[in-house]
Amino acid sequence: VRWPRSHTPLPCVLKPPPARAKHVTFEDEVVPLGRPSRRVPPTEEGEKSGAGSVPPGLAPRPHAVPDYVVKYPAIRSPRQWEGYKGIFQDQLAEYTELLGEVRAAQRRLGELEAAMGRLPRHATRRTDSAFLEKQQRCEYLKKKLTHIKARIQEYDRDARESAVYF
8 A cells, every 4th residue: 555645736726614524433533431531630639649759840741652553453364454454545535635635725824924924014823723623633644544554564564474385
């Protein structure tokens, strides 16, 4: 499976943003009901956090593991390989479309910022939350697809290495 290298350039026409794109949520992206949250409950006032506790500014930050690392472990069977491949192909289409939208919006923003720079005085830059959401989803999908692709390639490599030739 190869990553798309180029996209057809979209004409830069300033128009109102389109209706929100359909977002497909896969089963592995939903947190099941009843699952405990990962937040640590706050301590009550006056309650000490422990005798040997680390000062607040020096406490190490926990390393967050992306959900797809846990949900897509090493492939163990051809059926699991097919499942990963299907998820990869479905989400690759979403990623490709989203990437095109994000790049077009970034180009438009660059053009607008250049135009604003030529004006005597320009207002502070406002950030569109829908654009930021698309950008974050695009980055998430890129990482998730990279992870799944690596799992598929590991399985294929292991299958080739363990093949018996006569």
